[in-house]
Amino acid sequence: MDNFVYNNPTKIIFGKDSIKQVGEACKNEKANCVMVVYGGDYLKENGTLDLVKESLKDAGLDYVIYDGVQSNPCVSQVKKAAAIVKEKNVDFLLAIGGGSAIDTAKGIAIEAASDINIIDVLYGNKEVDSCFPVGVISTIAGSGSEASCSVILTIDEQKLKRAYDSDKIRPRFAIMDPISTFTLPKIQMLSGGCDILMHTLERYFTCTTSNTELIDRMSEGLLITVMEAIKAAKKDPCDYEARANLMWAGSLSHNGLLETGRISDWATHRLEHELSGLFDVIHGCGLTALWATWAKYVYKTNLERFFRFAVEVMKVEANYFDIEETALKGIEALNNFFKEVGMPTSIDELGLVLNEADIEQMANNCLLGSTTIGHFKPLLKEDIITIYNNAIQGGFYEGK
Template sequence: MVNFEFASPTRIIFGKETEKNVGRNVGEYAKSVLIHYGSDRIKKNGLFDTVTGSLKAAGVEYTELGGAMPNPRLGLVKEGIELCKKKNIDFILAIGGGSVIDSAKGIAAGVLCEGDLWDVYTGKAAPPASALPVGVVLTIPAAGSEASKFTVLTTENGWYKRAFNSEILRPRFAVMNPELTFSLPPYQTASGIADIMSHIMERYFTNVEKVDLTDRLCEATMRSVIANAPIVMENPDDYDARAEIMWASTIAHNDLLSTGRVGDFGSHQIEHELSGIYDVAHGAGLAVIFPAWMKYVYTHNVSRFVQFAVRVWNVDERYDDPERTALEGISRMEVFLQSIGMPITLEELGIPTGKDKLDEIAAKTFEERGSGVGNFVKLLEKDVRAILEFAKA
């Protein structure tokens, strides 16, 4: 186990009707708030009125900015920054899932950023020392951004997708009512599940030894997601199953499962280029890339993949053939993803697989990221290209 510091200061406000008290939650920090959201769905289903009514009752003024979309855009973030400066807004309230929250974090950091915000995302400039506080009303469990220090944006200039992380970005609170996820379309629910699983697996596949406690925490969280996924796909209004998935989304990315170990995140970086160029759902992209990555790297540490197969997927261990056990675990993961409606190949995802297209993804993976991607196995551009070949069909 390696040395670590752990702090997860985001206050989790979990359960039925918790969104009705968001005005009081925001009022602890500010009296002028930007409500940031995606589509008008939150107005049609009444959530917007519930939140704004609560803000009014708490004496909090609000300005709204909708339009956040999957793979959130830098252009809208810049619009939000100017709006906050013009209106002297001192708090950002994100209503939505990871894309909205990431966009809100970008706005929060950009308001207090002296230079070009995109330079922060590309690593050319250091993050600002502080950001406006952010709060969340979560409607899509997936990215875990509601309690993480990460934000990801896509620039329209060249369609690059980049991330930066800083403790200044962790939301002050996250209001999490599983009932708000009942109306999610099946594909969005499934994409969220794939994203959650990927966040856990990025931490699980590590070269650090003697991390049994966090191994078990990762495995238990994955098994809970696997058990509840078919329930929510079959019965979207099952509160208890939705609650398990929603809480797993937070645990998967609030850094608890990272303690004492070094994660990988190579698959995420490859997928960021995929969704940056082709605007696919992030979770769906990960459902394609992660199994391909596994097939390429599993021989680096077969015993860890055997453990994954046995403990997570209930594979009977073949002591005489560990590689067969490891590959069966990867296969069962693919079957699971397919069972909830996720693609597992680039062809299914609708991504062109010509040489020039795959070369572009591989090349962009390394722009501004240095000489290697990932940690479990340090990937070079040729390795990313090979992984994309595994993912083709």
């Protein structure tokens, strides 16, 4: 197990009717004027927005509404909202929704707090010294952004999706009521659930394999539970226990716990970020369209790890005389799970038609500032191009 530092100070307020505590939670963080950051109409339709306004009012807090959040949020939105923060003397940001709303709020918190251009931060040219405090009401299980130190935004002109990590942007609290996810469109539940799986797999397929047993077992249990919960929530959208498991797993998969003592990979996420940055793909859909192709490309780097995944997570019968066959069947089994629940397993299934120039641009964007991506098997530009090309029709295993 590698040395590590683990710090996660985000306060989790979990359970039924927990949204009613938001006013008090903001007040405890010394808020005076709160910017409520969200997008879409569903928060109005399901009554969540009214509950939030009432709770803030009861706590004696002023609030400003910013309802311009879009999927795959971009820097231009952040800058527009940051100007409102300064104009209205906002001192606390409250995101309501999933990763898009939370990342927008984190971006606003950076842009509004200093003279640093957030684009410089996303390019890695500047570090954040301070930012506005952020709180979260999570209504979509998936991104884990409600308890993470990461922000991901698209730089508009270049259509580059870039991430920045800092404990300074970690939310002060996250309110998580599984009931708020009942009315989500099915594709958002499925995409979020698969994002949870991918966050876990990025850490599970590690180049650190010595004495990682504890985190391996935690990861395997989470993967199995999430797959079961996705099926249950698809069958009954109001299955509270399934929704609760998805919501809590989303945080546990991405709050840093499952990467303690190991080096994570993140190649699949880097590949997907360029896909969604250019073509506005739903993040979870992009991940499932790419994962099996990545896995089949890299699995020989550590056959034993893919063998373990196949046996312990996907419950493939172990063939100790041919561990490669077992490893490939594990990749096939997860890909079949994605198909079973209705997620895409190829770029074609995303409805995209990519040409050679598109793939060249995505590969270059992946490598901006580096020569490789990923750690399980570092991928050069030619590797990235091959994976994108293979993923057009899907790189799943069809048997020996």
